Amino acid sequence: MKNTMIRILCTGDIHLGRRPTRIPASSSETTVEHIWEQMVDYAVNQDVDAVVLTGDVVDQENKFYESFGPLQRGLQELASNDIDTFAVSGNHDWDVLPELVDTLDTERFHLLGRGGRWESATLERDGEPLVRFLGWSYPERHVRWSPLESFETPINDGVPVFGVIHADLDAHDSRYAPVSTAELRGTAVDGWLLGHIHGPTKFDLGGSLGLYPGSPQPLDPGEPGAHGPWLVEVTDGGQLQARQLPQATVRYEEIELKVGDIDAGGQFRSAVTDRVQEALKKHGQESESLRRAVYRIRCTGRTSLRREFEAQRASIISNLKIPFDDRTATIDRIDFDTRPERNLEELAKGSDPPAVLAGLLVDLQKGTLDEEARELLMATKQSMDDASQTNAYAPLRRSSEAGGLPDNEDIREILFQQGMILLETLMAQTKEEEQS
Ligand SMILES: [Mn+2]
Secondary structure, X not given: OOOOOEEEEEEOOOOEOEOOOOOOOOOHHHOHHHHHHHHHHHHHHHOOOEEEEOOOOEOOOOHHHHHHHHHHHHHHHHHHOOOEEEEOOOOOOOOHHHHHXXXXXXXXXXXXXXXXXXXXXXXXXXXXXXXXXXXXXXXXXXXXXXXXXXXXXXOOOOOOEEEEEEOEEOOOOOOEOEEOHXXXXXXXXXXXXXXXXXXXXXXXXXXXXXXXXXXXXOOOOOOOOOOOOEEEEEOOOOOEEEEEOOOOOEEEEEEEEEOOOOOOHHHHHHHHHHHHHHHHHHHHHHOOOOOEXXXXXXXXXXXXXXXXXXXHHHHHHHHOEEEEOOEEEEEEEXXXXXXXXXXXXXXXXXXXXXXXXXXXXXXXXXXOOOHHHHHHHHXXXXXXXXXXXXXXXXXXHHOOOOOOOOOHHHHHHHHHHHHHHHHHHHHHHHHHHHHO
16 A cells, blocks of 8 residues: 655744743753754654645844854755755744745745745655645734635545644734644644644544644743654545644753751752752653743741741852753752641730731631731732733743733732741741840
């Protein structure tokens, strides 16, 4: 039987020219260019049928100087190995990708949908159509409408069809081509290969594949988890499969450190080291390619040593570099989400300021709020909402990693955490006064 299996290597948001943050620039292995070269090598060695790039391949700021060369070389390499590349431009490379096409001496690079008009391209094998791509590219930096409005469902001639677009899913106020899940579901294609969201996600579109391959190399701590290009396969029976190839050399992750069992402040550093080593070992097992891990540590549990731990925080962050095999982990941040070993209810029985505060904290914990506490909750929510609406937060609102406005539960938790910090400070002051 003739083998008709189709193999597509897909990625988005490479942002060539950018550097992963919070790691030294010295290592070439951690660059985005390195990941791109790895991806090209993989495509050639595995002889895939096509490479698909879902936009923001090039980062705007450094587009010509740093990223053009590696991108050109990679695309030429693919072309000279008879591999076709299908790409759409995104908000970052809407103007630079069309220029790139004109400088490439190949007919195997296809920029689809130039100028914001849907375009179809068919890949052939032995003179027969194998797979079809329908793509749309940004005509300008901001696109406030859904490109799906002008999408025409293709005629079904038995050839698998993939839609390719750089778009913001289910964010209808977005300036980055807002499309809805319902629109994608209504298009009758076999799969949607999407760009813009840097976190990789695979989802179901009523029997069709939805895939944000994400950035193949994570770029900042807001992009946790394993990253890498995806291999999308159409089996001989017409089944679609997509799996991530964890080729990223960098990983950002938040890890939890339970500090309840640490008996002395001096043990904090080694507890951090142990925890980071454990995480690095685990993440290295998940991804052979991993070279550099950057951890945010969230300390949890009950402890009376928080201030002693906190005093070491800056030194640990700047000095701790943990090697394991040929990998290195560093610490980006240490947050304290701990609770003191204090009996709040006992403390609340008094009448001094710590007691009043402890009473409020007990209420916050139990949710038994009197009118005054409820007003505090509302006022906090109001000022947080106001703050998040200011211009300073606009980039955060647009970013894919922002989680929307805090709800009442979030506010209560924030108030509780802040209240505990205040209580700690008050208690320390009281102690100092007693001693003096
Ligand atoms: Mn984008």
